[in-house]
Amino acid sequence: MDETSQKIIDATMSLVRDKGYVATTTKDIAKTAGVNECTLFRKFKSKKDIILSGVEQEKWRGNLTPEIFQNVQWELAPDLEMFMTEYMKRITPDFVQLSIGLRAPQIYEETAPLIMKVPQAFLSSLTEYFHQMQQRGKLPPLDFECLAMTIFSSTFGFTFLSASFEQALSKISREEYIRQSVATFIQGIPTLT
């Protein structure tokens, strides 16, 4: 990947993140990349082609691979905190906004499978973790898929809401949220009976 192409991709992805695919024009991209417009079409087949090259780059993907979750301690509390922290560290507001910017009918069919890889990686890693915890005798048999979905949904939900509304919805910090959520997941809501 030569320098000019990379500049074009970076400019494109930033603009799509900020304005969405349709609202991002090729003249816009050229200007942002500091490159003449016709250069875009010398390097890439079309505007769409730039996007597709971009989403295939690690740089513009939530680089969320199962390996990230390797240093587990086989203790529910620190491990769940680690899972949630690693997710939020990688799936930044920028990434969330980009995923939304890519939701244009013209490209969504091709970008959706890539976008979906991130939640899939998280979910399957978490489910697998629970299974291993069971094998190690630390968990009874449960519906681990459903449990993983609950924890992932709350992680994803918080990430998305923070990216969308920042502090306007809730002032709770990421660390505070993770700590309290994990406590709830493990001990449940304490009740007085």
Next chain:
Amino acid sequence: MDETSQKIIDATMSLVRDKGYVATTTKDIAKTAGVNECTLFRKFKSKKDIILSGVEQEKWRGNLTPEIFQNVQWELAPDLEMFMTEYMKRITPDFVQLSIGLRAPQIYEETAPLIMKVPQAFLSSLTEYFHQMQQRGKLPPLDFECLAMTIFSSTFGFTFLSASFEQALSKISREEYIRQSVATFIQGIPTLT
């Protein structure tokens, strides 16, 4: 609101839901509404004006008011299930897609406050519910805002993920998810020690 204007609004909102604001053209709207294009501009000031009229209609808003949560039993399990069920009954995939379609820089500043009302209503209702549960002696003092955020995030997250990826991410049904999640929230993840 005369019939023609309503047809225009409905066509516009449907198209924005499916293609996003920028990709929805006025010629598109006119055709879908079965109306001549110039009629749009006789009824409304601009394309943007149609949208703003639309988002103010209950029909095109997740009609989520605090009153919905009134038939509480003051029992954690059925109440939380009710909260989540009512949310998901109203915030349909269509509504989720529409909220995303409205995220264009040209209109977001004006639509965001309206979009945000839905999560705000849910969050504040839930927080208030917890406070009342405490006053009734059923809950110890806790960080109820954070707890509400956890439950709302998992509700929102599941709703959004289902709307985005349908069955491709998880085959868990809404009812199953709600039941299992509430069980986890209340009892915690059972462990063997």
Next chain:
DNA sequence: TGATAGTGCGAGCACTTGCTTGCATAACAG
């Protein structure tokens, strides 16, 4: 020195965008 590849530049293509205009027609109320 000379060939090659990469890029800028200006112009422009065919088409679409949101929006407007002038005029004909239909429906309805007085």
Next chain:
DNA sequence: CTGTTATGCAAGCAAGTGCTCGCACTATCA
């Protein structure tokens, strides 16, 4: 019957869209 209102229709506007072309310039490598 007459005046008003709502709408359709055809045409069109200026601006913008993705994309292309031909030509000039520069850096690099042989």
